[in-house]
Amino acid sequence: MKNNLLFIHGGGPTAVLNCSLWGALDEAKKHSGTGCLYAALGGTGGFLKERLFDLRELPPDELELLKTTPGSFIGTSRDRLSEDDYRKMAGLAGRYGIKYILVNGGNGTMDACGRLAEACSGMDVRVIGIPKTMDNDIAVTDHCPGYGSAARYIAGSIAEVAADVAGMPIHVVIIETSGRNAGWLAASAALAGPDAADLIYVPERLFSEDEFLEDVTSLIERKRSGIVVASEGLRGEDGELLVRPLRVVGRSVSYGSVAGHLRELIANRLGYKARGEKPGILGRASVTWQSVTDREEAIVVGREAVRAALAGESGKMVGFERISDNPYKIKTKLIDIKEVMLSERKLPEHFINSRGNYVTEEFIDYCTPLIGGQLPRFAKLKIKKTTVV
Amino acid sequence: MKNNLLFIHGGGPTAVLNCSLWGALDEAKKHSGTGCLYAALGGTGGFLKERLFDLRELPPDELELLKTTPGSFIGTSRDRLSEDDYRKMAGLAGRYGIKYILVNGGNGTMDACGRLAEACSGMDVRVIGIPKTMDNDIAVTDHCPGYGSAARYIAGSIAEVAADVAGMPIHVVIIETSGRNAGWLAASAALAGPDAADLIYVPERLFSEDEFLEDVTSLIERKRSGIVVASEGLRGEDGELLVRPLRVVGRSVSYGSVAGHLRELIANRLGYKARGEKPGILGRASVTWQSVTDREEAIVVGREAVRAALAGESGKMVGFERISDNPYKIKTKLIDIKEVMLSERKLPEHFINSRGNYVTEEFIDYCTPLIGGQLPRFAKLKIKKTTVV
Incomplete structure (x- = not known):
C-alpha cells in the first residue's frame, strides 16, 4: 500500500499560494515513503467528486513556473461542507490510499481542515493545515503567507x-x-x-x-x-x-x-x-509585486507541512513565530488547528x-x-x- | 544673450513623462548653444507665476532616476488659459531670454502649445510640442508615449x-x-x-x-x-x-x-x-509595468523636440510614423500643431x-x-x- 498524499486548496488565491504547493511537492519528492502526489482539482468539492490528478506527471519546467504563477494552480473551492461530506472525504482517503492530506487556505479553510482531521481520527490519515491569506487574519501565527506580497x-x-x-x-x-x-x-x-x-x-x-x-x-x-x-x-x-x-x-x-x-x-x-x-x-x-520574503516563507510552510505529516502529526497548522524584527528572524511552529479554527485576528x-x-x-x-x-x-x-x- | 530653454508639462502624468524630460535634458546638454534649462514648476500656471527652476542644478544620480519615476517631476497644470495669459507668457519668454519652449502634454496641452507658438510668432522664440497621454488619443501620430506602458x-x-x-x-x-x-x-x-x-x-x-x-x-x-x-x-x-x-x-x-x-x-x-x-x-x-519600448520612445521624442527647436522649427509636435508592425519599425516626424490641436483620435x-x-x-x-x-x-x-x- 502506497502512502499517497493529497493537496487541497480552499478560498481565494494569493500571489504565493502556488509557492506553497511547489515547496510541498519538492519536499514530498525527497521522501521515498510517499506515493502519488494527488491534487484535488477544485478544492474539497473536487475531492468529493473524486477529481484527482497526480502532480508527479507535471513537466519540471511547468513546475518551476508555479513560484511566479498567481491564482490557484489546482483550483480552489468555496463550498460549504456538511458533516456527511467530511465523513465521505475520510472514506475517499481510505479508498485512494491517501495517508497525508495538506489543506491550504484561510480561516474558513482551516475550519474545514480541523473538521476533516476530526473525521479522519481513528484512521491512519494525517491532516495538516497550510496558512494562506492576503488579509493576514489567521489567529496565533505571527503572519500569513500571501500577506507580504499583497x-x-x-x-x-x-x-x-x-x-x-x-x-x-x-x-x-x-x-x-x-x-x-x-x-x-x-x-x-x-x-x-x-x-x-x-x-x-x-x-x-x-x-x-x-x-x-x-x-x-x-x-x-x-x-x-x-x-x-x-x-x-x-x-x-x-x-x-x-x-x-x-x-x-x-x-x-x-x-x-x-x-x-x-x-x-x-x-x-x-x-x-x-x-x-x-x-x-x-x-x-500580482506576482509582479510578489515579496521575496513572502515567496520563500510560502515555500517553507509547504515543506514544513509535508515534514509534519510524515512525522505523524495531524490536526495542526504550520505557523510562524517571530524572534526579532531587525534583523528579521522567524521560526516555524505547529499550532493546534482548534486554536485557529474560525477565529479572526484583527x-x-x-x-x-x-x-x-x-x-x-x-x-x-x-x-x-x-x-x-x-x-x-x-x-x-x-x-x-x-x-x- | 543666452539661448535659454523652458520645459512645461501639462495634464495628467504617465509612466514615461519624466523619460521625455530626461531625453530632452540629455539632448540639450549636448549642444553648446543652449543656456539655462528651466522647468516651469507646475506647468503654464507656474510659468505665469515665474516659478522657474534651472534643471542643470540637479545631481546626475537624481537625473538618472527620472527614467523610472512616475508622475511629473516638475509638476503639471490643468489651468484653462486666456488670450491674455498667452501674451503674458510670450513676454516672460522675452524677459528670461527663453528661446526654446518645449510643451509636453496631451490634447488640451497641444492646443495650449499651438496658441503659445502663435503668441510668440514674430519673436525669436520656438515652441515645440511633445506628445504624452496614456489614452493614446492625440491625432496624426501613430501612437503616443505613455500609452504603451499603460x-x-x-x-x-x-x-x-x-x-x-x-x-x-x-x-x-x-x-x-x-x-x-x-x-x-x-x-x-x-x-x-x-x-x-x-x-x-x-x-x-x-x-x-x-x-x-x-x-x-x-x-x-x-x-x-x-x-x-x-x-x-x-x-x-x-x-x-x-x-x-x-x-x-x-x-x-x-x-x-x-x-x-x-x-x-x-x-x-x-x-x-x-x-x-x-x-x-x-x-x-505604474513604472513597475513600464514598457521598455515606451520608455525608449519617450526619450526619443524629448530629444527630437530639442533638435527641432534648435533647428529653427516652431509650432510643431513630434510624432511617430509606423513603417512596419513586424519587425516593429517607426520613424519620428514633425507634425503641424494645427493638425493636432484639440482633435481626438478614436x-x-x-x-x-x-x-x-x-x-x-x-x-x-x-x-x-x-x-x-x-x-x-x-x-x-x-x-x-x-x-x-
Whole structure:
C-alpha cells in the first residue's frame, strides 16, 4: 500500500499560494515513503467528486513556473461542507490510499481542515493545515503567507500614485483595500513611506465621518492634495457598515464601494475634487509585486507541512513565530488547528494611532520585513527657495 | 544673450513623462548653444507665476532616476488659459531670454502649445510640442508615449487576474479602464492573451445592455466565469453616458462607476456573482509595468523636440510614423500643431469586432510592439481526461 498524499486548496488565491504547493511537492519528492502526489482539482468539492490528478506527471519546467504563477494552480473551492461530506472525504482517503492530506487556505479553510482531521481520527490519515491569506487574519501565527506580497502591492502602488499626485495636486485620491473585518492590508499603505499615504482607516476603529472630513480638510490645507487609504469594511459610529450592502442573496453579499462613498463625502461636504480607486483582485493576483520574503516563507510552510505529516502529526497548522524584527528572524511552529479554527485576528490596538487615522511605528516595524526589501526610490525635486529664479 | 530653454508639462502624468524630460535634458546638454534649462514648476500656471527652476542644478544620480519615476517631476497644470495669459507668457519668454519652449502634454496641452507658438510668432522664440497621454488619443501620430506602458499595465494585470479567476471560477470580474472618449486602453486588454479578457467594450460603440447580458450569459455557460473590460466612458444606445455623472460643478465632473453599474446588471438580471475593479490612477503611475519600448520612445521624442527647436522649427509636435508592425519599425516626424490641436483620435472601426465586444487581429498587431515585449508566462494545468484518476 502506497502512502499517497493529497493537496487541497480552499478560498481565494494569493500571489504565493502556488509557492506553497511547489515547496510541498519538492519536499514530498525527497521522501521515498510517499506515493502519488494527488491534487484535488477544485478544492474539497473536487475531492468529493473524486477529481484527482497526480502532480508527479507535471513537466519540471511547468513546475518551476508555479513560484511566479498567481491564482490557484489546482483550483480552489468555496463550498460549504456538511458533516456527511467530511465523513465521505475520510472514506475517499481510505479508498485512494491517501495517508497525508495538506489543506491550504484561510480561516474558513482551516475550519474545514480541523473538521476533516476530526473525521479522519481513528484512521491512519494525517491532516495538516497550510496558512494562506492576503488579509493576514489567521489567529496565533505571527503572519500569513500571501500577506507580504499583497502588502508590497499596496505599498508599492501607493508610492507610485503618490509621485503622480505630487506632480498634479488637484485632488484627494482614495484607495480602497481588501480586508472586510481586519485592517492589515490598509495598514500596509504606511510602508509606502512618510509622504505617501496621508490617512489610513481600518475597520478595527469605528469611522466618524465628521472626524474624517476634519482630517481631509487639514490635509488639503497642508498639501493641497493627498492619498486616503480605506478598508472596504469600514463601520460607522453606529457599528453598522458605512456602505450598506446593495444586495444579499444567501451567502453572496454585494457590497457597495467605500472609496466611492468617501469621494462623494469630500466632494459634497468640502467641495473638493476626489477620486476613488479600487484595485481589488489585482492586488492578490500580482506576482509582479510578489515579496521575496513572502515567496520563500510560502515555500517553507509547504515543506514544513509535508515534514509534519510524515512525522505523524495531524490536526495542526504550520505557523510562524517571530524572534526579532531587525534583523528579521522567524521560526516555524505547529499550532493546534482548534486554536485557529474560525477565529479572526484583527489589527491590535497598539498598531493603530490614537486618532484612528494612521498606524503606529510598531506596526511599521512589524510589517517592514514582510514586504521583502525596499521599494524603488523615485526622483524628487527638492527646491530651496533661493534656487528658484 | 543666452539661448535659454523652458520645459512645461501639462495634464495628467504617465509612466514615461519624466523619460521625455530626461531625453530632452540629455539632448540639450549636448549642444553648446543652449543656456539655462528651466522647468516651469507646475506647468503654464507656474510659468505665469515665474516659478522657474534651472534643471542643470540637479545631481546626475537624481537625473538618472527620472527614467523610472512616475508622475511629473516638475509638476503639471490643468489651468484653462486666456488670450491674455498667452501674451503674458510670450513676454516672460522675452524677459528670461527663453528661446526654446518645449510643451509636453496631451490634447488640451497641444492646443495650449499651438496658441503659445502663435503668441510668440514674430519673436525669436520656438515652441515645440511633445506628445504624452496614456489614452493614446492625440491625432496624426501613430501612437503616443505613455500609452504603451499603460497598455502593458492593463494587459499584464489582466493576465494575472485571469490566472486568479481560472483557479476560483465563481464570478465575472469587471475591470474598468481609463479613456473617457477613446477605447485604446480598454482594447489593450486583448494583449493579455486569448483566454484572459473575454469581453471588451469601448466607447466608440454604443453599448446595448441586452447584448451585454447575452454576451455574459454565453461566457458563463462556456467558462463558468470570466473577465469583462469596460471603458469608463461607455454610452448607451441613446448616446448618453451609461452611468450619468453624479455631479457637475464647472469643469469638474464626478463620474459614477461603470464597473459597479455592470456588476449590478449581472447580479440583478442574471443572478450571478460579479466583482467590479477600478485600478484608475494606479495604471498611469505604474513604472513597475513600464514598457521598455515606451520608455525608449519617450526619450526619443524629448530629444527630437530639442533638435527641432534648435533647428529653427516652431509650432510643431513630434510624432511617430509606423513603417512596419513586424519587425516593429517607426520613424519620428514633425507634425503641424494645427493638425493636432484639440482633435481626438478614436479607435478606428477596423480595430473593433463586428459584435462590438472585442478587438480585431489588426488591433493586436498594432498594439503588440508598443507594450515592450512578452508578458510573463504562467504555469497552466492541462488535464487530459484520462490522466484524472
